[in-house]
Amino acid sequence: MSQDPTSGLAVIGDHVEETPDLQGAHPRLSEAQIAALAALGHRRATRPGEILFRQGQRDCDFFTVLAGYVVVVDGLGTPEERVIGVHGRGRFLGELSLLTGEASFYTAVAADDGEVLVVPVGRLRELITGDPAFGDLVLRAYLLRRSILIGLGAGLRIVGSRYSPDARRLRDFAARNRLPCRWLDLEADPGAEALLRQAGVTPEQTPIVIAYGRLLRNPSNAELAAAVGLPAPGMLHAGSDLVVVGAGPAGLSAGVYGASEGMRTVILDSTATGGQAGTSSRIENYLGFPSGISGAELAERAVLQARKFGATFAVPAQATAIARDGGNYTIGLGDGTSVTAGSVVIATGASYRRLDVPRLEFFEQMSVYYAASQAEALLCRGDPVAIVGGGNSAGQATVFLSRHAARVTLIVREPDLSDGMSRYLIDQVERAGNVQVLLRTEVRELLGDQALEAVAVEDNQTGARSIVEARALFVFIGAAPCTEWLGGLVDLDDHGFVRTGGTARPAGTADGADGRETGWQRSVLETSQPGIFAVGDVRSGSAKRVAAAVGEGAIAIRLAFERARAS
């Protein structure tokens, strides 16, 4: 191998080996599909070492290889440069970022004298919409490629100490937003110090993020989002018909249906699209997916669908206040901006409950998790782990992590798994060879000096104590509603969930003394304020299921549409 002077890439020479097509991640287009694309773009020759698009570049074109090979490289020109794919005739380039508007997570370099077909991404979107078979092929490949990139640790670099809360925040933000990244732990990874020296940063100045050659010193989540091209709240247009607060399954559903009905729709989320479902490794009871679907994939598909219909996303964008403003509502955001609309869908769901044990905050910085996705599985590969909780989310995490961890101990307060877990999951838990279930058991202490080493548990009937070895603790013990931002504008139940429907007020009565309108019929998902709907887990009496959340999102739009038409 020699070094190409233009790209800096190690030239592969004559013996190019194409990356195998694993499960449809790198399909080859048919001649008919290439002909359809050719009508939307142009062909051009490539030279060896020519860069087609760079890591960090936004709004790239859609390239299909017609002759020769294209090499996909992570960290081109850096000491960590590595080839992550080689593609020949009929293969197309890019991954999910091409459709979401994020910056590219890798660089594509022509390996030899060849030819590519170049199609502007806008035209690609038209073809995806007009040709469902082609659309499915590209979408499936792009979703798989994103997973592969995450698994490879390509893209961003996060460097810091495992004991730093900011490092943990950045890792969580990257994981929840499914941003491919590599975590370099100052305490354990020799490469971390070398990278810091190269960047001219001392360990005290960490955490840092290296995003496409740019150094970000302890960036806020919003700064990291801006660097990778996630949609910022500043891009929101002033007037909207519908604001959906929360982009879990309920909010994404409301967004898809709202935008598809032609409403100018804005969808906000404080952290990431996908909500609680996005943290689930495999949802097996959602209609239409007999072999299950990961929460991340479900969310990614829904985001693309909502965008296709014209919805605008803002992430991270935390709703901090809401006020009535004539016939509209204005939602204040954490960055000081606001967004106004005639209809609001509250879909802020619920956030995890924390264990009541000493030193929890300390261990939360490095060893306690509230999600069990691919990102967490990579961090605890080969380790013994413990999971607390007796519901379906704990069951799913147990089954998923048993494939990555050395041993899994499931700690359940109730005397029987069937008290809170679906039968299909109990069967899977029982079948996993490396899972131990402790019933009637509660966590009392977290043990370890620098990081978690074990948890002390107690039998809640006999009081007998024992020690469970665990390098990571996963907590799934229910969730509390995210309703503080509503500031009393809508009625809540005794547990803080939003009340909807119920008692209809007599038509024709005047506004009440508290300013609330009383002369209207409250529909099933409508809150105590006309035009504000609540859907999914945040709603009082909700089913706490993905399918229910999705259904409610769709119904709320129907009701919002009718209300807007009537007023």
Ligand SMILES: Cc1cc2nc3c(=O)[nH]c(=O)nc-3n(C[C@H](O)[C@H](O)[C@H](O)COP(=O)(O)OP(=O)(O)OC[C@H]3O[C@@H](n4cnc5c(N)ncnc54)[C@H](O)[C@@H]3O)c2cc1C
């Ligand atoms: C690990 C796990 C596995 C699960 N598995 C299953 C399963 O297999 N099948 C099933 O049916 N259900 C499952 N569930 C339950 C299911 O995920 C929830 O019922 C569903 O996600 C609820 O959707 P939602 O949109 O109402 O709320 P959430 O999913 O909670 O989403 C709410 C969103 O609102 C955002 N938000 C909160 N506050 C604000 C604010 N102030 N401003 C802006 N955004 C805000 C949050 O960041 C979040 O993204 C699982 C849950 C978990 C945790």
